[in-house]
Amino acid sequence: MPRPVSDQLRLYAEVAAEFGGALERLARAYEADSDRCRDLLQEIHVALWRSLARFDGRCSMRTWVYRVAHNVATSLVIRARERTLTFVDAVTLESIADASDGEAMLDRERTLDRVYALIRQLRPIDRQIMLLYLEDVDAPTIAEVTGLTAGNVATKIHRIKQVLARRFHDKGTDHE
Amino acid sequence: MTKALTMSEPVVNIQRMWNEQPREEQKMSIDEIRERAQRFEQRTRRWNVITALLVVVIVAVELRQISVEPELLERVGDSLTIAAFVYLAYWYRRHALGQTAPAGPAMTQSIVFYREQLARQRDLSDHPWGYLLPFVPGVGLSLFGRALDRSPVQNAAIAVFAVVLFIGTAWWHKRSARRLQREIDELDVG
Numbered sequence: 001m002p003r004p005v006s007d008q009l010r011l012y013a014e015v016a017a018e019f020g021g022a023l024e025r026l027a028r029a030y031e032a033d034s035d036r037c038r039d040l041l042q043e044i045h046v047a048l049w050r051s052l053a054r055f056d057g058r059c060s061m062r063t064w065v066y067r068v069a070h071n072v073a074t075s076l077v078i079r080a081r082e083r084t085l086t087f088v089d090a091v092t093l094e095s096i097a098d099a100s101d102g103e104a105m106l107d108r109e110r111t112l113d114r115v116y117a118l119i120r121q122l123r124p125i126d127r128q129i130m131l132l133y134l135e136d137v138d139a140p141t142i143a144e145v146t147g148l149t150a151g152n153v154a155t156k157i158h159r160i161k162q163v164l165a166r167r168f169h170d171k172g173t174d175h176e
Numbered sequence: 177m178t179k180a181l182t183m184s185e186p187v188v189n190i191q192r193m194w195n196e197q198p199r200e201e202q203k204m205s206i207d208e209i210r211e212r213a214q215r216f217e218q219r220t221r222r223w224n225v226i227t228a229l230l231v232v233v234i235v236a237v238e239l240r241q242i243s244v245e246p247e248l249l250e251r252v253g254d255s256l257t258i259a260a261f262v263y264l265a266y267w268y269r270r271h272a273l274g275q276t277a278p279a280g281p282a283m284t285q286s287i288v289f290y291r292e293q294l295a296r297q298r299d300l301s302d303h304p305w306g307y308l309l310p311f312v313p314g315v316g317l318s319l320f321g322r323a324l325d326r327s328p329v330q331n332a333a334i335a336v337f338a339v340v341l342f343i344g345t346a347w348w349h350k351r352s353a354r355r356l357q358r359e360i361d362e363l364d365v366g
Contacts (some may be wrong), residue, residue, distance in 0.1 A: 009206060045204055046212045051282040068282045071289045073188040078293050108193055113188060124290050125363070147285025159280050164187045 002053040004085045016027040049073045066145045074124045231265040253317030259309035302353035304346040
């Protein structure tokens with residue numbers, strides 16, 4: 001049974017205020033091109049708006065929002081499969097050398113650009129876990145959003161941390 | 177003296193940087209969102225109407241062809257082609273109705289959603305004969321009906337082209353299906 005529009009409006013306003021920033025980062029992590037990124041973000045907001053008419057509180061709003069956002073973005077990845085590179089999982093990524101491995105974190109913007117580039121190489125599920133981890137979402141919620149077991153999520157997060165630690169090794173804190 | 181680097185240091189820094197990124201403020205107003213949602217639904221309805229009209233036009237053209245065609249074989253061929261189009265329209269409609277409902281993405285865990293999307297694409301690719309074969313009898317009979325009017329070389333060229341087109345399309349789809357199945361298998365294992 002759909003909700004009344006007034007309820008839907010209130011929920012959407014709350015969601016946009018609370019998760020707006022996370023959704024922008026998510027869209028950017030899926031689409032490097034700024035126009036396509038904007039389109040994706042709009043598509044996510046439209047899907048969220050439509051879905052909120054049927055929000056029934058069976059899961060938390062956070063889980064709901066991230067499911068919608070990741071699933072919409074995943075549809076885009078699948079649609080764009082022909083023009084994209086082959087994606088890898090976190091294990092494979094760990095074994096691929098990067099030209100800037102171990103490089104100090106020179107500046108915030110460049111580091112974030114590298115993080116985005118790294119995420120875009122990942123397969124959708126690994127990408128989702130990495131994004132949710134970066135958004136500081138706890139492991140049980142990640143498991144709820146993705147449908148993976150808690151143990152599987154923990155393993156994947158551990159690998160992601162290893163990749164991040166190796167790729168973004170801060171030389172400034174390495175020696176005294 | 178070397179201080180051991182704890183793994184969490186860069187990770188924590190990156191997490192902090194990630195969450196401190198400035199917003200780009202490309203916000204859409206609620207009215208724009210609602211308008212886009214309505215446009216989305218209108219587009220879906222319009223697309224359904226267009227495809228239905230297209231089938232009606234094709235069927236009408238084929239029916240006219242049958243009414244003026246003196247050759248029995250060609251008339252049978254055209255009738256079979258109509259049947260193939262009607263079947264394809266039914267198949268497309270069934271497939272389109274399987275699309276997710278508005279709350280669908282929220283109700284489905286992402287690994288399940290991803291798997292479903294891959295499986296849907298695999299199924300589309302895996303059975304190319306499902307939508308190619310229905311056209312074979314009709315197109316085949318229509319071509320055969322006029323075979324006597326053409327030179328043997330022309331007939332051979334048409335036959336080779338048709339076979340290559342059908343086999344090439346089927347091979348391409350099968351190849352995509354195998355790639356998608358590999359991805360599904362990896363998802364199931366991992």
